[in-house]
Amino acid sequence: MNAGDNIKKLREIHDLTQEQLADKLGVTRESVVKWESGKINIRDRHVSKLVEIYGIDPDDIKSENYGLAAKSLAETPNFPVGAIFPATPRKAYAPLLGRVHAGDAQAPEIIEDNVSLPYEVWDGHRDGYFLQVEGRCMSKVYPEGCYIFVDPRKQPQNGSIAVVSIDGEDYVMxxxxxxxxxxxxxxxxxxxxxxxxxxxxxxxxxxxxxxxVVWFQASKEME
Incomplete structure (x- = not known):
């Protein structure tokens, strides 16, 4: 499986023609045809654009062994005709920007990383980002150390769990x-x-x- 196969699989997943994909990337249909045939390699800037639009990992396009095409051909058990196959979970990535204190207001600690999350969550909050919780002030809802996913465009309602900045510096959840x-x-x-x-x-x-806060998850897998 090569990048061309992965691009074909991406179009299949999102029901796109070669021309539609070309329009999204600002290239010609002929470029997409050449990518898929293996005549030319897709440039990194176009891979980055696909990652941004569809919330995928660069390896989903670039990897031979772990790309979209290889995943679709993973060994599947024998099922009777007409069986409904389980859907493959789709991942997206959002930036981890720092830590927020669930206690007294404190200046945020800056982190630069990326965290995976379900595509469906990311798709509803594409400007969102993660913060890691410090402190036990909100322990009934969000345990210390977990990642909270914050939508900066969502307006808080009474009872919402919000991240606020006090006096232009200190952050608290x-x-x-x-x-x-x-x-x-x-x-x-x-x-x-x-x-x-x-x-x-x-x-x-x-x-x-x-x-x-619109979502949270553990910072690492449970052992």
């Missing part, structure tokens, strides 16, 4: 409640000792919404 002139950032922890952060209209503190 808490459950958010808003009244007429008051905002409450409330803990949701199994541990005692955490208190609400209450900000009223008379305070001089500023609050910026960084995003709403």
């Amino acid at each position: 808490r459950r958010l409640y808003r009244g007429a002139n008051t905002m409450i950032l409330s803990p949701d922890s199994w541990d005692d000792g955490y208190e609400d952060i209450v900000i009223s209209g008379h305070d001089e503190r500023t609050v910026e919404f960084v995003g709403v």
Whole structure:
């Protein structure tokens, strides 16, 4: 299986013609034909564009052994005619940008990495990114060390779990409640000792919404 086979499989998965794929990448149909026939190799910038559009891994296009075509030909048990085969999970990747404290507001620790997640989650929040949770302030909902997926475009509602920046620097993750002139950032922890952060209209503190938590997952597989 080569890159051309993987490109064909990508078109098949997304029900695209060669011309439609060419339009998405800003190339001619002839270029796609040559990629698929193996006459020329697809350039890295076009692979990167496919990764961005479809939330796939570069190896899904470039790898002979682990590309989309090879995955589709993986050995399958014998099933009776008419059997429905289980769908192959699709992965996407989002950046891990840092750590957020589930406790007192603190400046975020910057990390630069990528984390895989289900394609369906990423597809609904394409501008989202991961933060790693520090502290036990939200332990009833998100355990310490897990990755939370934050949508910066989603507007928080009363009861949403939001990441906010306080006074332009400190970050905190808490459950958010808003009244007429008051905002409450409330803990949701199994541990005692955490208190609400209450900000009223008379305070001089500023609050910026960084995003709403829409997904979480463990930072590593359970042993």
